[in-house]
Amino acid sequence: MPAKLSTICYIHDSTQRSTKEYSIKEITGISRLSDEDPTKIIYLKIKAFVPLDKEIETHIEEYENGQVIYLRGKFIACNGWYTVNATSIKPMPNLDFDMMPAVGINIMVTGLTTQTVKNVDGESVLDFHVEENLGDREPKDFWLEMRHNSNINYLANKTNSINQTMRSTMAILTGLLYYQESVVDTSTSDESTPGKHILKLDDISLISSNRPNTSAQSINLPWLNQESTSSRNTPRTPRGSTPRSKRGRVTLSQLSPTRKTRSQSLASALQENPLPTMTQNETSSET
Template structure:
């Protein structure tokens, strides 16, 4: 199947923590949105990655661990795994599911402002004061002048 560039935004909730299932670190999200007129309005998304990827392991392990509520931006390839049907009994032995193969995760924490009861997202790229104002001058590392002689 050819890859198609598709940007989809889903809003899902989970109260679970990461589990190891079939050699993958897995976290399930419940989504209550419609992706189109042929898709169900409620479904589960299984976000998973190789547990040997330390970057993704550290990020997924901190979901629902360090903060009471975690907002995460999950980036990856999503596909549908159809249900498994027993050929003899014609009964469904495993439900169909949407699987997101994780490539990156960004965690966004919300800080409570003491003056009001509103929460505002803490986005690192929004907190920069200026383009280069906070950088001090440093000479380049390993750069030495060489004379030919």
């Protein structure tokens, strides 16, 4: 079951070693999660395999420590960080940590669930199990909690149908993934609520379901149902006249900047989020 990731991240440090066939690059990346708060970050343990044979095409471009890159690859979610096998690395030379946009972790995964949807505080919630092969010595699976606004009918119609007549359903999910830290009881120092990966759902496609065959049913295309005379009902501006602007309209020059001034600091981000222990295991170059 594939698990694909794309994001923009800062190269905190990197190493490189060679085998008979590959140059193996290992990167500690930092992705920002908030434009307003530069201390909200997530760490990425990235591996890239670059063939030593120059005749073999690769999408791993040259980079340097301190650069910002656009990253794509297979991934597994761990507690507070992600391990990634990069399939594409493209440097973004005009950006640094302070200027790097907080695009978050965009993912496409195939997951399995045995649950029916729950409504929690106005959100539809389901847990999915995700598997991905990054090598014999790397984690192979993780759980994520899918969430979406229950009032979004397009998503609700799909998620509400999951496992109504089946024991399990496999689905392709896309959206923004983030990690919710565990909650610790200050009186006992015990973990009262474990951390979890949460997917803010953009779209979902059900792979296995007991939907009836609709191939014989007519397809309702909304753009074919528009009245051909609709354009006649649209008011037209008389020739030679100048359209009047509506009162109260705000021009672009009057708009204030949409982004707040950010107190960006790599040092404060690292201080607030100490580098986790990300075991540097060997990853098979055959993946």
